[in-house]
Amino acid sequence: DAEITQSPRHKITETGRQVTLACHQTWNHNNMFWYRQDLGHGLRLIHYSYGVHDTNKGEVSDGYSVSRSNTEDLPLTLESAASSQTSVYFCASSDPGTRNEQYFGPGTRLTVT
Amino acid sequence: AQKITQTQPGMFVQEKEAVTLDCTYDTSDQSYGLFWYKQPSSGEMIFLIYQGSYDEQNATEGRYSLNFQKARKSANLVISASQLGDSAMYFCAMREGGEGGAQKLVFGQGTRLTINP
Numbered sequence: 001d002a003e004i005t006q007s008p009r010h011k012i013t014e015t016g017r018q019v020t021l022a023c024h025q026t027w028n029h030n031n032m033f034w035y036r037q038d039l040g041h042g043l044r045l046i047h048y049s050y051g052v053h054d055t056n057k058g059e060v061s062d063g064y065s066v067s068r069s070n071t072e073d074l075p076l077t078l079e080s081a082a083s084s085q086t087s088v089y090f091c092a093s094s095d096p097g098t099r100n101e102q103y104f105g106p107g108t109r110l111t112v113t
Numbered sequence: 114a115q116k117i118t119q120t121q122p123g124m125f126v127q128e129k130e131a132v133t134l135d136c137t138y139d140t141s142d143q144s145y146g147l148f149w150y151k152q153p154s155s156g157e158m159i160f161l162i163y164q165g166s167y168d169e170q171n172a173t174e175g176r177y178s179l180n181f182q183k184a185r186k187s188a189n190l191v192i193s194a195s196q197l198g199d200s201a202m203y204f205c206a207m208r209e210g211g212e213g214g215a216q217k218l219v220f221g222q223g224t225r226l227t228i229n230p
Binding site: 031033035040041042043044045048050058088090092094096099100101102103104106107 | 117146148150156157158160163165204206208216217218219220221222223
């Protein structure tokens with residue numbers, strides 16, 4: 001069955017370190033998204049991609065970057081982790097079809113100490 | 114400006130009762146889509162139901178229905194005959210633009226629903 005996976009599921013890192021969160025989908029979806037979830041804010045869009053070599057900034061992109069070298073993967077990099085980036089990160093993908101519903105990965109809980 | 118507003122941070126309902134979760138939205142687009150997702154305590158995001166802005170009938174999926182009132186810009190989720198397993202966080206989300214266009218979703222802050230036995 002097609003799926004979307006994230007790794008690691010839990011990560012503790014120190015302030016200032018570079019961190020990369022992986023997202024891999026086997027739906028063959030063109031669209032991929034990264035969100036962060038914080039109490040009181042719901043899900044907020046960090047970056048998104050509509051295809052290979054396409055990347056776009058979302059609502060809360062400062063301090064994050066993505067690259068899309070193939071259809072399946074959209075890694076999220078925190079260039080220099082900050083305590084404010086402690087959050088749960090969700091990756092999602094969708095197909096540009098009729099509903100565009102997004103399929104979510106299981107999430108990565110990141111703690112920056 | 115908040116594009117999706119969920120005014121109920123928490124709701125408590127007796128098992129087997131119907132429950133309505135409120136969602137209002139703000140957009141100037143004529144074509145858009147509205148989604149509801151469920152997030153149980155395990156953390157995953159589960160798609161529940163979708164309503165397109167041009168859909169003439171309210172969407173239904175099993176025990177879930179979406180009460181779509183376009184003029185009032187509301188898209189309330191109705192869960193009939195609630196079950197203990199319905200206890201979760203529920204998010205309303207909107208896609209601005211038509212199907213096949215921009216795919217971004219904007220999410221509300223969520224409503225935590227607790228079903229009491």
